[in-house]
Amino acid sequence: MDLRQMRYFVAVAEERHFGRAAERLHMAQPPLSQQIKQLEATLGTRLFERTTRRVDLTDAGQLMLERARQILADVDALTQDVREVGDGAAGVLRVGFVGSATYRVMPALVQLARSELPGVRLHVMGEMLTPQIEQSLLENRLDAAVLRPPVQSSELLLDTLEGDSLVVALPAHHRLATGGGPVHLAELAGEDFVGYPQGSTVATITSEACRGAGFRPRVVQEATETSTLLAFVGAGMGLALVPDGARRAAASPVAYRELVTAPAVGLAVAWKRDSLSALIPAFRSLVHRAVDEVRHGPATPEPQNDPTPTKVTPPRHFVPTSTASDPGPQERP
Template sequence: MAYTLEQLRGFVAVADELHFGRAAERLRMTQPPLSRQIQKLERSVGAQLLERDNRRVALTAAGEVFLAEARRLLAMADAAPEAARRVSSGSSGLVRIGFTAASTYGTLGRLLNEVARELPDVDVDLAEMVTREQVAGLLNGEVDLGLARPPFDAGTFGSRLLLREAMLVAVPAGHRLAALGRPVVAEDLRGEPVVMHSPTKARYFYDLVVGLVPVAHEHVVHTVSQVLTMLWLVAARRGLAFVPESATRLHVDGVEFAPLSTPVPEPVELHLLWTRESRNPALWRVLDVLGAAFRTG
């Protein structure tokens, strides 16, 4: 038979007072029902918790151990309603965030710091995923929020522009393009070997680059999915690469950057992404915090 919270409260009162009469008065009840509560509790526990006679009440060794557990259980029970209210309001809980590798170059850290400062009781789990993996994770409930690249299905997902940035040309140190003194145009790139984004694993950047500059297939010397890998290959003088401005934060030796002439000054976009039907209250609080912190023009 399980014991009740009332039995635990009765036991703690008697243990504190070491007197049934004073404990009953503290609990605003009479002594006989309190005595019955303690007896039922001892039967449930399977051990004598109190030694009592007409003159004294004392804790047994088992009672000393059980008292600490009883206090812990009562504290948890008393805290449970407030915890439930906090989760319901979104001020505590768990938000699982998927992010692209490139979003870690400054943006992810700032985002996490904002959430930690404004919502200290919200825990965050992180998972590195490319955008298509984030979309699948949001749909199957593996993540609550993504840091992803467009486009998105507006009927299924809510999104908010988090960051815009320029596209740059990463070149080996001392390369002629770094000394042009102006943005690089398509004609400047003629004949240059290119380290290219993967059309499958980095589809967003692949489509963006192809739409901005003509890249002849015969000039593509390597195809990779990560910006950091691109910069290492550029440093090894394997070719040039097209990277977001945030890649300059990586400070890879042997790499310089030149601005790329683009129709839109900052064509690279990073969005917050979530399912419109999410039932996680903490997600909506996180979105409020990030909406205030990351104002985009």
């Protein structure tokens, strides 16, 4: 099996028609059919059920399509990364962001990276869930990520950041939307909830907090992306507990109320234990600064005592300096 045959297979699988697939690939149909037959012979199984009107995937073909798409995407990404480094980039870092960090931490981080790591290309993927990020790190599809701990694998290292408190997101017309002061979690008993999928960190914390308040949340709709989740809230489908940073994600009419004894949700930088990327230390340092800016505002530069300022040329490559207050990465047992 080679990459060319894999691309041919994906084209036929997506078009469900050899003629249309051949047109898409800018080739004649007979050679395409021959390549697919050779691929099936190599694998020792049929990938397609052929009829006079259409082509359907077998179970083996469906599995092949899922894996082939991912392999081809990885190859294309690798090609682009190598090309960028060859064109002079100091490096490429593939970074994932979870939930609300996409809307607050990510923009601040990208701004810092542009000024202090100008030769580094960041390939950013946002609106991911922690289990999805963890799998992507383990499969080397991401180099580093900002996620919600805990993680399951001991192959990952975590560097803890300042986390968020959960707030309740409410439809604008909800009875609690216009009240003042924090809301007791018990006041949400009997309400419809929309939430992140089961197994995600926020969903687990939400469920545990509601049980502690004496009720079980009635989840009527799940959504992977924070923006979609808040769109459901704005549409009146239910309320949601979300990290405070999610406030920037909503374009829909959504009201937010703080909670009495609000549950906290953590945040951490994660990377693979055996990562060889020399960019990880600089990335970790910039994430800490980005989170600090988001929480407390940009640092104010100290005034210069010398009336004649000295011109300082910033280094081309940023190298973080460890301090006594930096505990370093936390290894999971």
